[in-house]
Amino acid sequence: MEQPVALLDGVEKSYQMDDVQVPVLRKVDLVIRPGLFTVLLGPSGSGKTTLLNLLGCIDRPDKGDIQVAGQAIDRLSDDELSDFRGSHIGFVFQNFNLVPVLTAAENVEYPLVLAGMEPERRRRRVRRLLDAVGLADRANNRPGQLSGGQRQRVAIARALARKPRLVLADEPTANLDSQTGAAILALMRQMQEAFNISFVFSSHDHNLINAADDLIILRDGVIQSIKRKPSGAAASVAEDAGNTLS
Numbered sequence: 001m002e003q004p005v006a007l008l009d010g011v012e013k014s015y016q017m018d019d020v021q022v023p024v025l026r027k028v029d030l031v032i033r034p035g036l037f038t039v040l041l042g043p044s045g046s047g048k049t050t051l052l053n054l055l056g057c058i059d060r061p062d063k064g065d066i067q068v069a070g071q072a073i074d075r076l077s078d079d080e081l082s083d084f085r086g087s088h089i090g091f092v093f094q095n096f097n098l099v100p101v102l103t104a105a106e107n108v109e110y111p112l113v114l115a116g117m118e119p120e121r122r123r124r125r126v127r128r129l130l131d132a133v134g135l136a137d138r139a140n141n142r143p144g145q146l147s148g149g150q151r152q153r154v155a156i157a158r159a160l161a162r163k164p165r166l167v168l169a170d171e172p173t174a175n176l177d178s179q180t181g182a183a184i185l186a187l188m189r190q191m192q193e194a195f196n197i198s199f200v201f202s203s204h205d206h207n208l209i210n211a212a213d214d215l216i217i218l219r220d221g222v223i224q225s226i227k228r229k230p231s232g233a234a235a236s237v238a239e240d241a242g243n244t245l246s
């Protein structure tokens with residue numbers, strides 16, 4: 001097998017609430033296969049966002065090891081981790097998190113400015129990305145002048161700006177109607193195939209669950225089951241997911 005894009009080994013995470021430690025993830029072992037759609041499914045509070053934050057190096061585990069793109073996270077200082085995150089990981093949030101005073105093009109350009117990319121190259125990259133998500137004609141609109149689906153497409157373009165290996169998306173279609181959600185899903189699939197990006201989503205959206213190559217079911221901070229589609233075969237991941245949900 002190709003090297004996993006991420007590995008979790010015995011990962012534990014708890015939060016301090018007043019004077020009690022509340023365990024949120026308990027001994028999570030997980031392999032994220034490269035170049036696929038991995039979906040995290042589980043009831044509210046089961047630890048999906050916490051797990052995404054750990055995968056995204058936004059947070060560190062209390063115990064256990066995490067590797068992303070072959071890099072052991074605990075070997076990096078906070079500054080190194082933040083650089084590593086910028087160059088390897090893209091984020092798409094449920095509420096898009098676009099900067100309201102910047103145009104669509106400036107939002108996509110922002111991570112490239114932070115990365116110190118030279119302006120001409122930056123603008124070319126932004127044009128290509130906005131083209132890829134079908135928003136070339138909305139480059140100068142600010143988020144408030146875009147529809148929800150268009151905002152989400154800007155967020156995807158921004159997440160892809162630095163050509164990350166891994167894109168994490170926390171319920172990326174939750175605020176969209178089902179048709180727009182399906183279009184966003186198709187767009188992400190296209191991006192995944194074009195750039196061989198690995199996507200990890202948390203989602204309750206049946207369209208996304210159906211599209212999962214690997215479906216990870218979390219319950220109370222434990223991985224209850226993992227259903228991996230054998231490569232090249234249309235396994236019945238969706239049916240299993242349906243059973244789990246009902």
Ligand SMILES: Nc1ncnc2c1ncn2[C@@H]1O[C@H](COP(=O)(O)OP(=O)(O)OP(=O)(O)O)[C@@H](O)[C@H]1O
Pocket residue numbers: 015016017022024042043044045046047048049050051
């Ligand atoms: N910063 C925090 N401080 C204390 N507890 C937290 C914190 N963040 C999350 N939790 C707790 O950790 C548990 C898991 O939260 P998490 O956000 O990972 O769940 P989730 O599966 O993403 O849920 P949802 O589907 O509602 O988004 C919850 O019980 C939550 O209350």
Ligand SMILES: [Mg+2]
Pocket residue numbers: 048049050170202
């Ligand atoms: Mg969540």
